[in-house]
Amino acid sequence: MPTAPFDLLPSADPTAETIRADILENPGFGRYFTDHMAHVRWTNAAGWHGHQVRPYGPLTLDPAAAVLHYGQEIFEGIKAYRHADGSVWTFRPEKNAERFRRSARRLALPELDDETFVESLRALIAQDRNWVPTPASEADECSLYLRPFMIASEKFLGVRPSQEVDYYVIASPAAAYFKGGIAPVSIWLSSNYKRAAPGGTGYAKCGGNYAASLAAQKEAEAHGCGQVAFLDAAENKWIEELGGMNLFFVYKDGRLVTPKLTGTILEGVTRDSVLELARDEGLSPEERHISIDEWREGAASGEITEVFACGTAAVITPVGELVGEDERIRCPEGDNPIAKRLRKRLLDLQYGRAEDTRGWLVQLA
Structure with missing residues (x-):
């Protein structure tokens, strides 16, 4: 019709x-x-x-x-x-x-x-x-x-x-969503609150999910952080997403890992686009469970070389550190080259500075 x-x-x-x-x-x-x-x-x-x-x-x-x-x-x-x-x-x-x-x-x-x-x-x-x-x-x-x-x-x-x-x-x-632009942001790890649970509304973009994240966001700001990261509600060990963005982990062997969609994570449009563009950059994208221990150990050993968040509003933003009640998981010192390359690729497409070979752009006027 x-x-x-x-x-x-x-x-x-x-x-x-x-x-x-x-x-x-x-x-x-x-x-x-x-x-x-x-x-x-x-x-x-x-x-x-x-x-x-x-x-x-x-x-x-x-x-x-x-x-x-x-x-x-x-x-x-x-x-x-x-x-x-x-x-x-x-x-x-x-x-x-x-x-x-x-x-x-x-x-x-x-x-x-x-x-x-x-x-x-x-x-x-x-x-x-x-x-x-x-x-x-x-x-x-x-x-x-x-x-x-x-x-x-x-x-x-x-x-x-x-x-x-x-x-x-x-x-x-x-x-730009963050005043610091491409500058790495600090993320608060919520230990008191959960964003979503299996069978709930985590995959839906509804106001209740965001309202439920605000108390955790206030905690984050009280600790000098710009965003909050949530663990799963069932086992309290698996990384899910931020209050309003998806997360990616860059490994030194070229893997690009993002938490698997299990009904508790919003299926971001930017997230999906990054997974596709990653292959053009010679990366190997993976969607799988990633634990807080893997983040902690990978950052300490240098196996994880970058962490970044993504979403429509913020595009792609590097994560500098994850702050918990009694620890700081610092990402390796560096210039976040993968995040910056993917960010540029995405923005060049959106602003018409690069050829749209996938037909992702739709003219409005």
């Missing part, structure tokens, strides 16, 4: 060009938002309908809306990149759409098709194209961060799937 067109309701009070220019000079991350948002409604009776791009603004929710009481919601994170010729592209949106459907199934929400997902991005960019930053140089990682999300909006109190749901896309101009 063809995707329904998105009707346009233009903002009567768009951001002044001078104000937008000032914002794009120093956008930070997630601080400012564009003039419009995309919206599609779903009801049990009518299915998906009411496709619109309308002015960005507050939502009206009944105090009894299901999302407020039962947390039935999901979201995605994806970026729009301006290329040198002024065109605007996004990266592997079908992977985000696929993950969005998996998350929807786990949270008992209606599934959105690929075409509507991608067209909602395209419709929003068509109206807010001027909000996509133009990189000043190859070192400038500015982009427009797109946040599709779905919420249960039916007015009722009772534990059952909502029969009314709203899907939105909002957009925020973004600079």
